[in-house]
Amino acid sequence: MRLKINGKQQEIKDCFDLEKLISSKGLNPNNIVVEYNTKIIPKQNWPEVILKPEDMIEIVSFVGGG
């Protein structure tokens, strides 16, 4: 199915929930914050979020800045 991740359309296979998507991207869950359809989802709730086509996901983390 097609999802929008960080502003880009992506074709995703075999990821039914948010937790599986994050781990398939090789991301360290401790370093990131995830917004699902503009709502922040705490890490412990990722497995409960079942993905559907056209979902919008933002994955952010801290970088150097002033």
Add this chain to the structure above:
Amino acid sequence: MSDIFKIRDKQIKSRLFLGTGKFSDKRLVKLVIDAAKVDVVTVALRRVDLESQDENILDYIPEECTLMPNTSGARTAREAIRIARLAKATGCGNWIKIEVISDNQYLLPDNLETLKAVEVLAAEGFVVLPYISPDISMARRMVKAGAAAIMPLGSPIGSNRGFKTEELVRIMIRQIKVPIIVDAGLAMPSQAAKCMEIGCAAVLVNTAIATAQDPINMALAFSLAVEAGRKAYLSSKRPGIDFAQASSPLTGFLTQE
């Protein structure tokens, strides 16, 4: 002489705040923090690059530091509020430097949008530090809305043009009862010392340290200058009052009864 610096209930050990952008190597961030004994550290929030994964900046910031994420990239209050909530969700505390900029050339802050973000975020329990153009009325409104400190710019971000807003910042120091922290544009330690001599509570420096040939020694130099300026401020006679003198008559106003 005891000289305790607090923002809300948090005691701050160093009056030199550090921005972590533009360092050629992230490892320098930690070396600079350790060398200059920096306490408050700024970071930004960005989309994760899913193609190439970089190390996390937090790996180079000691846990004892107070993290002050900024809302850089926000052009409106709404965007700043969204970034602030995401930053808080990282679990790294509730401080937020509100930075709302719609001017791409000079990166000057939009004080009105900043005020709107202060109102919402302070009510949500954030420790809010707005980055502003030094406007006394706006600063007052922001304090009333719950700002924990006010951070006027010295000159445009990254411009290395120094402390150009001195007169306005002086007035702010006299009139505003929360800490005044000069943020942006400071190029040399002498300018940081100047800010501290006139009574700023702290300064925030990034570019001048990060892009120095020797960032560690430059940070040390800034830290010494900040301490020197602070000591001079505490030891000097209180500077004379230099209020404005109206040049138009102070009688016959339309509002007088």
